[in-house]
Amino acid sequence: xxxxxxxxxxxxxxxxxxxxxxxxxxxxLFYTPSFVxxxxxxxxxxxxxxxxxxxxxxxxRWGNEAVLKVNSAFVCGTTSMQSYSHLTNGxxxxxxxxxxxxxxxxxxxGYHGTYSTGTGIKYNMILQNYWQNxxxxxxxxxxxxFNVIPLVGANVKMTLNWDHNTSGKDYYTLTIVNxxxxxxVLTNIWVDGRGTAMTVQTEKLNxxxxxxxxxxxxxxYSTSLVWSDWTTxxxxxxxxxxxxxxxxxxxxxxxxxxxxxPGSTCLTS
Amino acid sequence: MNKSKTTxxxxxxxxxxxxxxxxxxxxxxxxxNMDVTSPGMSVPIxxxxxxxxxxxxxxxxxxxxxxPTKLSSSALKEVYAEKDxxxxxxxxxxxxxxxxxxxxxxNIGSSEIILAMGKKDFNPxxxxxxxxxxxxxxxxxxxxxxxxxxxxxxQTSADFxxxxxxxxxxxxxxxxxxxxGNVYPATIRWWDNKTLYTLYGHTSxxxxxxxxxxxx
Numbered sequence: 482x483x484x485x486x487x488x489x490x491x492x493x494x495x496x497x498x499x500x501x502x503x504x505x506x507x508x509x510l511f512y513t514p515s516f517v518x519x520x521x522x523x524x525x526x527x528x529x530x531x532x533x534x535x536x537x538x539x540x541x542r543w544g545n546e547a548v549l550k551v552n553s554a555f556v557c558g559t560t561s562m563q564s565y566s567h568l569t570n571g572x573x574x575x576x577x578x579x580x581x582x583x584x585x586x587x588x589x590x591g592y593h594g595t596y597s598t599g600t601g602i603k604y605n606m607i608l609q610n611y612w613q614n615x616x617x618x619x620x621x622x623x624x625x626x627f628n629v630i631p632l633v634g635a636n637v638k639m640t641l642n643w644d645h646n647t648s649g650k651d652y653y654t655l656t657i658v659n660x661x662x663x664x665x666v667l668t669n670i671w672v673d674g675r676g677t678a679m680t681v682q683t684e685k686l687n688x689x690x691x692x693x694x695x696x697x698x699x700x701x702y703s704t705s706l707v708w709s710d711w712t713t714x715x716x717x718x719x720x721x722x723x724x725x726x727x728x729x730x731x732x733x734x735x736x737x738x739x740x741x742x743p744g745s746t747c748l749t750s
Numbered sequence: 751m752n753k754s755k756t757t758x759x760x761x762x763x764x765x766x767x768x769x770x771x772x773x774x775x776x777x778x779x780x781x782x783n784m785d786v787t788s789p790g791m792s793v794p795i796x797x798x799x800x801x802x803x804x805x806x807x808x809x810x811x812x813x814x815x816x817x818p819t820k821l822s823s824s825a826l827k828e829v830y831a832e833k834d835x836x837x838x839x840x841x842x843x844x845x846x847x848x849x850x851x852x853x854x855x856x857n858i859g860s861s862e863i864i865l866a867m868g869k870k871d872f873n874p875x876x877x878x879x880x881x882x883x884x885x886x887x888x889x890x891x892x893x894x895x896x897x898x899x900x901x902x903x904x905q906t907s908a909d910f911x912x913x914x915x916x917x918x919x920x921x922x923x924x925x926x927x928x929x930x931g932n933v934y935p936a937t938i939r940w941w942d943n944k945t946l947y948t949l950y951g952h953t954s955x956x957x958x959x960x961x962x963x964x965x966x
Binding site: 529565567569571573583585589593607609611612613618620626627647648649650652663664665666667668669670671680682684686 | 788789790791874876877878880882883884885886887888889890891892893897900903905906907908937948
């Protein structure tokens with residue numbers, strides 16, 4: 482090979498490498514938004530995580546009452562990513578033949594569609610009623626509805642109970658008791674059926690979001706029209722650890738703490 | 751000459767790093783059927799129901815358990831039965847089914863059909879067609895015992911369309927979506943001989959009716 486040919490070969494190789502580099506880097510840059518939307522730039526995987534403590538008893542359950550307290554709430558993500566964390570008190574309201582209807586109310590931080598809580602936490606309620614819009618969930622900003630906000634660290638008694646049936650439609654009543662403001666009541670909440678399971682739980686979107694808090698004085702309302710303390714309730718985390726770092730501590734039959742378990746300890750404050 | 755070699759080495763290294771980056775991040779599969787964004791209670795179906803077999807569910811059922819012959823038995827992936835025999839849910843998965851793209855993720859996969867049935871002593875279909883729903887009432891209760899009504903929030907009933915399944919009136923809703931981008935399945939529901947049947951799927955109502963009419 483002559484010196485001229487060697488120079489030509491070297492130049493060609495450099496050109497190929499340069500174009501390959503440009504092509505590959507362009508590919509990376511072009512697809513980076515896909516990567517960001519999947520992992521949310523430091524927020525971990527874009528997954529819904531849950532930790533719950535709920536009644537193991539089956540059969541009709543007409544209500545659920547607990548004093549909820551958010552110890553801390555952190556949301557990793559932005560509006561478009563719909564990041565959130567919340568602590569709620571809820572009731573699963575029907576059997577499998579009519580779909581999984583429910584009502585839950587609690588305290589929320591983060592985003593849902595165009596809705597945002599900003600830096601604080603707010604009251605919220607989520608309904609799913611298969612007679613109303615099968616499968617669709619209705620989201621309510623109760624802080625806007627009532628013009629009141631909870632604070633981190635506040636004890637808020639939230640009570641949900643089946644209230645009445647009118648024209649074949651089951652209605653619930655929600656009561657929010659917080660020493661910081663007058664009691665707020667929402668009646669005639671249309672939810673199909675009465676409950677078969679009641680729960681207190683935390684939920685978050687994105688791996689690095691977090692919600693820590695407690696649910697105490699938990700009681701449920703039975704068909705005998707009597708409020709009774711939970712007895713044999715158990716906890717649950719979905720999805721299963723170790724991917725899900727959310728955790729719960731069952732303090733007593735009527736008290737659960739929720740938090741994060743980065744190692745072997747469940748941190749709840 | 752050394753400068754030229756160094757340039758080539760840097761170029762190759764940059765290319766390899768970039769390719770590795772692409773392979774490990776961009777190409778990581780994401781489960782499109784996962785309910786990734788929708789908030790809402792997470793209660794495992796196993797809490798109220800337990801995994802079962804079709805034969806066992808038929809034995810325990812307190813109602814008329816039927817299965818669709820239009821869906822092959824091999825498409826039946828899971829059976830959940832309520833512990834007291836009052837309800838059964840069958841989960842079918844048929845990749846060949848004409849499906850609607852599920853952009854936002856939902857509880858039902860894009861190729862899945864869910865058939866839920868259970869004991870129901872009265873026919874709830876006429877009440878479901880009644881769109882008269884009470885508005886929610888907002889109340890403030892003060893420490894001195896007085897209370898004020900602060901307003902009302904209207905509630906609406908779904909605009910169900912009547913369908914007929916083997917001569918029996920039922921209701922239907924085409925697939926819907928919410929403002930968060932979640933797509934919800936089409937639904938048909940009917941009541942026959944003290945049993946309430948519901949079919950859900952990311953397909954058309956017409957397709958669900960064909961499946962329903964094949965049930966025996």
